[in-house]
Amino acid sequence: xxxxxxxxxxxxxxxxxxAVIKCTYSDSASNYFPWYKQELGKxxxxxxxxxxxxxxxxxxxxxxxxxxxxxxxxxxxxxTQPEDSAVYFCAASIWTGNQFYxxxxxxxxxxx
Amino acid sequence: DGGITQSPKYLFRKEGxxxxxxxxxxxxxxxxxxxxxxxGQGLRLIYYSQIVNDFQKGDIAExxxxxxxxxxxxxxxxxSAQKNPTAFYLCASSKGTGNYGYTFGSxxxxxxx
Numbered sequence: 001x002x003x004x005x006x007x008x009x010x011x012x013x014x015x016x017x018x019a020v021i022k023c024t025y026s027d028s029a030s031n032y033f034p035w036y037k038q039e040l041g042k043x044x045x046x047x048x049x050x051x052x053x054x055x056x057x058x059x060x061x062x063x064x065x066x067x068x069x070x071x072x073x074x075x076x077x078x079x080t081q082p083e084d085s086a087v088y089f090c091a092a093s094i095w096t097g098n099q100f101y102x103x104x105x106x107x108x109x110x111x112x
Numbered sequence: 113d114g115g116i117t118q119s120p121k122y123l124f125r126k127e128g129x130x131x132x133x134x135x136x137x138x139x140x141x142x143x144x145x146x147x148x149x150x151x152g153q154g155l156r157l158i159y160y161s162q163i164v165n166d167f168q169k170g171d172i173a174e175x176x177x178x179x180x181x182x183x184x185x186x187x188x189x190x191x192s193a194q195k196n197p198t199a200f201y202l203c204a205s206s207k208g209t210g211n212y213g214y215t216f217g218s219x220x221x222x223x224x225x
Contacts, residue, residue: 009152032211043118043202043216044155051211089154093211099145099170100214104154 002027004092006103013080014111021106023090024072030092033073034100035064038087047088048075080110115139118203118217124225125190125197133188133220135203141215142208144186148172149200149219158201161186162208190222198224 003026013019023033031052036044050057050064050073057064061080066073077084087107091100116137125131137144146158157170161180175194180186186205190197200221204214 006154034213036214036216041219043204043218044214045216046213049213099157099160102155104152 002101004101004103010107012109019077021075025092029094032093036089082110085110116217123222128192130191135186137205141205143206145204146188147202
């Protein structure tokens with residue numbers, strides 16, 4: 001099955017700086033890559049996703065890049081704010097598959 | 113507003129007891145999922161259902177059971193056979209399997225006392 005690895009497990013940045021979280025996947029058939037943000041005591045929320053026919057996608061301060069050849073994708077958050085502090089999960093799935101495979105999460109702390 | 117509701121938010125279970133976690137969605141989603149979350153281990157799939165009256169085991173189904181009698185509801189029973197049930201349980205739904213994003217509930221924290 002698919003194996004998704006996520007790094008780093010913890011990340012601290014100063015407010016206003018950028019944060020980058022990286023994920024790799026093993027199954028070249030994976031073609032959908034969502035990112036989720038989980039605040040303490042709550043369920044994860046989808047913040048951005050990318051499909052394999054696109055190399056980059058942006059939504060205001062958040063962007064995701066995908067390198068299919070290297071089988072890795074990354075989340076970029078610019079101009080970080082304290083409310084960005086949360087755990088972020090990457091995931092991968094196959095169009096014909098039945099589930100997402102999640103990374104182990106990155107705990108992001110934005111220091112005011 | 114449409115959404116997915118999990119209850120209760122906190123649940124305490126004595127050893128040897130079965131407990132049932134509720135999950136209800138009004139998003140008209142076909143697929144529903146149960147995940148278990150432990151610190152440092154990400155999310156692991158317990159069971160999923162693509163359609164009413166049908167469900168499939170995920171990676172860690174042992175000690176759990178589910179039912180899908182209605183499209184809106186996908187309850188999870190944690191049985192006494194589950195040796196380490198203390199965890200945060202998340203229910204999710206999606207339009208279908210594959211390339212559809214999940215909508216997650218707010219979770220149930222189960223503690224064995």
